[in-house]
Amino acid sequence: MADLSAAPGTPVQDIRDSYMALVQRRRLYNGVLLAVFVVLMVSGFYVADARNAGGFWDGWHQILDFPAGVVSEAWEKRANLPGLLVHYLPSLLETFNIAAVSTLIGCIAGLFLSLAATRGLAKWPLLIPVFRRLSDVLRAIPEIVIALVLIFMMGGGPVPAMIAIAIHTAGAMGKLYSEVNENVDLKPLEGLSSVGANWSQRMLLAVIPQVAPNYLSYALLRLEINIRASAILGFVGAGGIGYELRNSMSWGQGKFDEAAAIFILLFATIVLVDQVSSHFRNRLIGTGGH
């Protein structure tokens, strides 16, 4: 039996010393990291506060003024609400359509990008890094920038927003889908190529059936994200419910019942799509993952 209460100089004591030294160093590192983090958070807050138009300490008690104003005005004019909800349905539909079409187009483009960027599936293996960087770049551009540039060229309306969101979606899906593609079983591919199938037949018959549930699940999640994005783009002039929201907001007091109706519609849509898409995603993937 080993002697656990070891005397100095024995191997057990050495191990214990080096273990304690390791623990101490680890604690020191963690302490330093924590201190750096706290300093970053506090100083970051003060920098942000100093560069903001209104300060945090002056403004925080006003946070609820605006929602309270909206709610009280909407409550006073509650008779108008049902009519307003119906009135804004078409623009809500437009926001939804922008999101749906851009998700559709973006996912199809992302599918091709991901196939071109996955080792073992790519038609031109030499170009894999090119397609990877391409989807990185497409993913990195904020939609709002593309939308504003396109609005300058095409005038306002849903099409610039749709293109902008589709571009970002293509990049994001290119990455997510290529992660799915990497886990594909290659045996069906080999089987198909042994009977002389060409690239598109191999992809369609061997890869797509394996990845389709994951693809659809990511697409549904993306639809949710894109509805939010589409509302934001409307706010800068691309049509839909966001545009109506900005108009009613810029009227200020007196039109808050309209703003309230739009808030309700937007909230209800997001929650509804969230619920529906998580239901279908659970069915597609089979597990309760998020």
Next chain:
Amino acid sequence: MAETALFSREDMKADASRLFFRKRLLAFGVPGLLLVYLTYVFFAFDVPGLADRMRLDNAATLVSDAVSYKTHVTRDNRSGAVTVAKEGERKGAYPEGEIPEWVTIDGDRTFITLPEGHAAEFGPDNTAVYIHPAFGRIEASVSRASGVQVSLPEADLPDWVSYSSSRLDIRTEAGRLTVTRNRTEVFRYFWGWELFWFTLDSPYHDHGPLEIAFGPQLDPERTNLEGAWEDFWNNAMWRHKDVVWALGETILMAFLGTMGAALIALPLAFLAAKNFAPLMIVRQAVRRVFDFVRGVDALIFTILLSRAFGPGPLTGALAILITDSGSFGKLFSEALENVDKKQIEGVASTGAKPLQRYRFGVVPQIAPILLSQVLYFLESNTRSATIIGAITGGGIGLLITQAINTQKDWEEVSYYIVLVILMVIAMDWISGKIRARLIHGAS
């Protein structure tokens, strides 16, 4: 008996053909439905009318402005003063006596050489001449009484000239001459971004990096490197200082928002997790709060907060903080529900108190997962912070919208876009590296 009937040939055939029918229906039905939907959207979005609304001239300006710049040679027709300025801006004006060699000022005559044999001349008495190598001379004069007059009858003017008595506009591939009552102006186009490093008033303008680093001292008051950095940093045209600050603000918004949201969501997530919160009512209440916060869009929070705090990075950070605390709460509580009980029991068996059980039984299990989720959000929030900044007015998003709204600084817009892409890719790369190390360290 029933079993053999189940496997009878007719039944199998019928089964198979039903299956094929379903597959066929799916294979044709889904694309068909999508096609119908896309057709509906095609008309709902008025895509056919897009061709009319499309501003091709805007697109051409945008592209040419993004990759080239113009130098204006302008004569004020009242005072007769001639100025040469890049993009016609005062901060891009050439100082007196340092005009470029393609402009010659000789008394009240100014001669401007344009590429490909074109030229223009400002003469005395408010006259101007455009010399086209193939077409010849087009002379114009301006007077207060009769406006702009040209030497040729209107019918003889080629289609690259637009003329009315208040304005003459000659556009060729080599340059452009406009004459109005107030001013006569020639544009000459150059490739590239103007004055990106130094403005014209800096002594370092037109000197290469090697010359600045190793050449003779250009400014008697400052050493070359110090002066060059100062003039670059305070460049009035490109405002490098403000741009770097704006990028910093954007990253700050993402950082403060994400980390703040994680700090708020962590304790609440324990209340929403089945295995940590025994009271069903508390659990449900906290979960509904998370759902509500996630459901209210970041856009609405941004509007709400900018009413209270005004534009700036703090507003953006708080908007990200509130929106993401809902998402983090949901993700964290799911991670907590998947915690392995055995480890906690093991720690408890050594006599650990509840706090110690959390510290040594729970935290080591969830910390890598939570950190990697936080980093993932930090990375995607860098992009969101740009968008939120464009709405509330803070960070690089504000600079982009300002530059787009001027409708002429497209070279700046493209510069900012490149910076945003680099920033997002850099954050992506850094967080990917850290996440890879976390997962590696955990397994």
